[in-house]
């Protein structure tokens with residue numbers, strides 16, 4: 001009898017604890033990376049706000065392979081993938097696009113060298129409203145998408161499935177040593193002027209309207225941020241601690 005009561009108490013305590021974790025949203029969000037590209041890519045993660053990095057900041061992902069990482073509540077960060085990476089004779093790891101310049105597969109808190117297609121995710125602390133988007137503000141190197149699993153609310157997928165590099169005007173092209181066009185720079189990266197970077201007197205949405213270049217990115221990928229003050233349509237929301245699915249070449 002007394003054993004049963006103890007058991008009941010333990011179960012009750014367990015249920016309460018689980019309910020607390022569930023309601024408080026203290027559990028992690030799982031981020032699953034899938035490589036749909038014909039070639040290997042090297043995904044990378046960067047945690048913002050000086051918080052601890054995820055368990056991996058960079059890894060190799062073969063074509064058709066997938067891998068999951070857990071992100072804690074109240075996580076904000078960026079995800080991208082590097083292409084055409086290799087290790088030289090001295091052991092230094094480098095990539096043709098979206099390099100993070102650590103000389104290693106891990107990015108260890110370094111960001112992507114533009115151009116890089118980015119997924120940005122903000123995971124709320126309490127199972128509240130998450131925000132996520134695809135951003136071409138730092139240019140484009142690879143088609144990318146973000147979708148949610150579970151959660152409640154709008155939870156729409158945001159995708160940039162187009163190869164924007166194919167439509168990239170000459171002045172924005174990033175070429176490899178062999179002359180191949182590898183990626184497409186943003187106008188801000190290419191020209192570094194206040195008008196394109198929304199800095200100086202252009203530092204508010206009212207004074208930094210779309211440009212022909214940002215419109216071009218928008219035409220190619222209408223769900224993605226095309227420049228710093230792109231319209232609100234580019235931000236997506238989902239509540240209740242969804243998991244995330246990131247696909248390269250969706």
Ligand SMILES: *[C@@H]1O[C@H](CO)[C@@H](O)[C@H](O)[C@H]1NC(C)=O
Pocket residue numbers: 037142143163165166180181182249
């Ligand atoms: C995108 O287009 C560029 C230029 O044609 C090409 O080099 C690259 O391989 C393409 N990328 C993908 C992922 O298809």
